[in-house]
Amino acid sequence: MHSAVLNAPHKPLELVERDVPEPGPGEILVKVTACGMCYSEVNQFHGHYPFGHFPVVPGHEISGVVAALGQGVDWPDVGTPVGAQFLYTSCGRCDYCVRGDQMLCAGPKHVTGVNHDGGYAEYFIARAGFVTPLPKSLDPVAAAPLMCAGITAFNGLRQGGAVAGSKVAVLGTGGVGTMAVRFAVAMGARVAVVSRSRRTENEMRELGAELFVATEEQDPAEALLAWDGGADGGADLAMNTAPDTATGLAAFGGLRPDGTLLYLGYGPEPITLAPIGLVLGRRRVMGSPSGSPKDMRDTLDFAAAHDIVPEVAQVQLEDAPGILAAMAEGTATGRSVITFD
Numbered sequence: 001m002h003s004a005v006l007n008a009p010h011k012p013l014e015l016v017e018r019d020v021p022e023p024g025p026g027e028i029l030v031k032v033t034a035c036g037m038c039y040s041e042v043n044q045f046h047g048h049y050p051f052g053h054f055p056v057v058p059g060h061e062i063s064g065v066v067a068a069l070g071q072g073v074d075w076p077d078v079g080t081p082v083g084a085q086f087l088y089t090s091c092g093r094c095d096y097c098v099r100g101d102q103m104l105c106a107g108p109k110h111v112t113g114v115n116h117d118g119g120y121a122e123y124f125i126a127r128a129g130f131v132t133p134l135p136k137s138l139d140p141v142a143a144a145p146l147m148c149a150g151i152t153a154f155n156g157l158r159q160g161g162a163v164a165g166s167k168v169a170v171l172g173t174g175g176v177g178t179m180a181v182r183f184a185v186a187m188g189a190r191v192a193v194v195s196r197s198r199r200t201e202n203e204m205r206e207l208g209a210e211l212f213v214a215t216e217e218q219d220p221a222e223a224l225l226a227w228d229g230g231a232d233g234g235a236d237l238a239m240n241t242a243p244d245t246a247t248g249l250a251a252f253g254g255l256r257p258d259g260t261l262l263y264l265g266y267g268p269e270p271i272t273l274a275p276i277g278l279v280l281g282r283r284r285v286m287g288s289p290s291g292s293p294k295d296m297r298d299t300l301d302f303a304a305a306h307d308i309v310p311e312v313a314q315v316q317l318e319d320a321p322g323i324l325a326a327m328a329e330g331t332a333t334g335r336s337v338i339t340f341d
Contacts, residue, residue: 002340003121004320007055009047013120013321020123023070028126030082035119036061036145036312037320037336038175039243040086042328044114051109058324059119059338060086060112061147063140066131073128081140082131083300084119085147086290088112089127102292120320122340132296135304142309144337145175146299148290149310152264153179153241154299155291157187160237160262164188169224169235170209171251172242173200175335176264179310180239181207186306192227192235194220194251215250224254235259245269248285255283263287312337 003018023029041058043049062084066076076082090097091107112118117125134140143150153176162168168184169192170177177193184191185208192211193204201212213223225233234256240248244267252261252273260283263271271285278284291299303309315323315336326332 001122002317003057004317005055006044006058009045009054013058013324015318015321018121021125023068023073023125025071026073026128027070028066028073028076028128028131029068029070030062030064030084030124030126030131031067032062032064032119032122032124032340033081034063034141034144034314034340035059035338036148037315037323037327037338038145038148039327040148041113041324045324045328049111049114051111051115053115056113056115057117057119057121058113059121060084060114061144061149061337062112062119062124063134063144063147064119064124067123070128075128076131076133081134083134083143083147083296084112084124084126084131085151085293085296086112087130087292088116089130100292100294103289103295120317120338130293132293132300135300137304137307138300139309141314141337141339142312143300143303145179145310145312145335146303147296149175149179149335150303151291151296151299152176152288153239154183154302155295156180156239156262156264156288157183157189157237159286159288160239160260162187162189162237166190166236167192167227167234167256169194169238169251169254171220171238171240171247172265173204174241175310177239177241178207179308180241180264181209182308183302185209186302186308192224194223194247220251221253224251227254237262239264241265243267245271249273252277252283252285255281257281257283259283261285310335314339
């Protein structure tokens with residue numbers, strides 16, 4: 001089968017031929033339909049994951065069809081369209097796993113495309129319980145990024161307490177940020193978008209954002225506090241989707257009392273805040289990882305109900321080395337999805 005492999009940090013993605021794997025006990029063989037190219041692969045390329053393995057087939061935004069079931073597995077049936085996500089498996093025994101929060105598993109980290117082979121290949125071995133049937137109305141190619149950007153944004157909104165009528169500020173307009181805007185609007189939240197320039201303003205307003213803040217022109221905290229003005233100014237939730245820490249810190253002062261700064265994207269620099277703003281305003285700072293299988297199911301069901309899928313560019317596996325290199329250099333545009341015939 002056609003595959004692409006990262007052999008070591010900072011080494012180009014290599015195209016190789018491999019045998020189609022056979023599912024063992026507790027495993028599912030998935031024939032890959034599409035795999036989104038996510039910026040988490042850039043982190044793997046740079047060796048940023050302490051639990052990462054090499055060589056590895058990257059890719060965790062996977063859609064496909066169940067091709068075979070290993071011993072002891074009786075669901076989903078062969079032929080079922082499914083999606084697979086960042087979380088590959090978990091220990092199944094700790095308190096987090098038992099309560100359905102496998103993403104917070106206290107055991108070793110098992111991550112698709114980071115320390116287990118992922119979806120940059122024609123076939124992929126998944127663990128039972130960690131694939132999700134796709135709603136019939138979702139296009140499996142366009143839906144592939146829902147398996148990471150989608151679940152990260154949707155679950156982040158829920159973990160951050162967003163409800164109908166909430167004022168949500170989305171910081172950054174990349175893949176996760178755009179999904180956060182679309183999901184928040186569909187939830188009935190009021191949305192502001194904070195970005196460096198006005199390049200994406202028209203697009204974000206068309207998606208439903210009522211306020212757009214360009215940080216090259218205006219302090220984001222001041223702009224958010226002026227949102228409605230007076231005692232009602234500010235955001236209930238500020239979601240940092242940008243790949244740095246400073247963007248979130250710059251917007252922290254724009255939170256209302258009881259507001260939350262939520263980190264989905266971040267950089268290596270530490271979070272430094274004066275505690276008086278936290279204490280007197282009962283504000284909080286938190287992070288949220290991707291999500292567990294139950295979150296994946298909820299994300300896909302919500303996306304299907306509201307007809308939300310990302311705009312994607314279909315590419316071939318042979319294109320992936322060049323695209324990943326451009327992503328690592330910061331010159332890539334759009335969201336690429338590898339498709340297999």
